[in-house]
Amino acid sequence: MNIYAVQTIYRSEMKRFFRTIMQSLISPVISTSLYFIVFGAAIGSRIQEVEGVSYGAFIVPGLIMLSVMTQATSNASFGIYFPKFTGTIYELLSAPVNFLEIVLGYVGAAATKAMFIGVIILITAFFFVDLNIAHPIAMVAFLVMTCLSFSLLGFIIGIWAGNFEQLQLIPLLVITPLVFLGGSFYSVSMLPGIWQTIAMFNPVVYLISGFRWAFFGAADVDIAVSLAAIALFTGACLAAIWWIFRTGWRIRQ
Template sequence: MNLTAIAAIYRFEMARTFRTLLQSVVSPVLSTSLYFVVFGAAIGSRIDQVEGVSYGAFIVPGLIMLSVVTQSVTNAAFGIYFPKFIGTIYELLSAPASFLEITAGYVLAAATKSFAIGLIILATAFLFVDITIQHPIWMLAFLVLTCLSFSLLGFIIGIWAQNFEQLQLVPLLIITPLIFLGGSFYSVTMLPPVWQTITLFNPVVYLVSGFRWSFFGLADVAIGWSLLAIVAFTAICIAIIGWIFRTGWRIRS
């Protein structure tokens, strides 16, 4: 394992984050704070509790997932797309580094950024509502796994994209709607039976459910299924990235 290559890519990506701190960190935190004001205060004043938890606190895990997933995908996608755009991707391919090492450098950097944003948003949430985290270790575990898995997805999107429009297409038209429809702002049990069944085909439901369970001990699906879903998703992403580097799809052409 070429740790030097991983560290070099990681440091470069993190340095880019600090150069664009306002866009990378401040912007998503302010956006999420607005969600707290709109959903937590305005709508929360009309919805007393959801499954015994105040609505303002109930939406905190969903809001964190919304920001973390979006940032993981966006950061990883842009990180690998930019070398393709300016042509420096060939320097990476000719370096003594395997696809696992190249992927690890970009994915770990994107996951670190989104993980930090998630923690900042969690700290911000304490300013708006009272939150008790029943399973803090599991909370961190779900947060880390989510950051890593969706950073892998973002890496794939960055390789697939051939222009900046395509780079934003999947996050805007697919990822964000799945998060909003994945129980971020409501419990799946509040839906009619037919829609409860349909919602279970949304992979984000398992992430939000497991993450919310770590806060309040409430889950729409069994925790085992949540862990299995995120592990399977991560494995599929790694397999796809391996195939991309073996075939050179959208990299060498």
């Protein structure tokens, strides 16, 4: 493996992140703070405890997942789309670098950015609610797996997108609604029976449920099922990327 190529791509993407630090970091923190003020304080004070924890604390895992999934997807998609847009991707494809090294560089950087933002939001949460993380190692593991899997998805979106409008289409119309409907601000068990069944077809439910289990030791879905869902989703994304580089779909066109 050409480790120098991976490092070069990774460092280039991380430099772009720090060049736009206000947009990349401050904006998610402000948005999350507003969620805590509106949902945690204003609405949470009128809601009883959910699964044995205060409502303000209950929404913390969902808010972190909302930001992490969105940021991982958008960073990875823009990271690979911009070389396509400028035409510099052909230099990358003609270099002695295989697809795995390209993916490691772009996806690794996007996942790092998302994890960084997730940690910052977690720190921000401590200023608003009293948190006791039941399984800190599992929390880190779920955070890392989610960042990696959605960075892989973002990489696919960046290759698929033909313009900047399409680049924003999937995160805006698919990922954000799935996160909001995936139990970010409520427990799936609070839904009527038929809607609980429908919610189980939302893949984000399994991610948020597993992440919430790491915080409070309680979840809507069995932890083993959540892990299997993440593994299946990650495997599907890796298979899709392998096929894209094998066929040259949307890359050499």
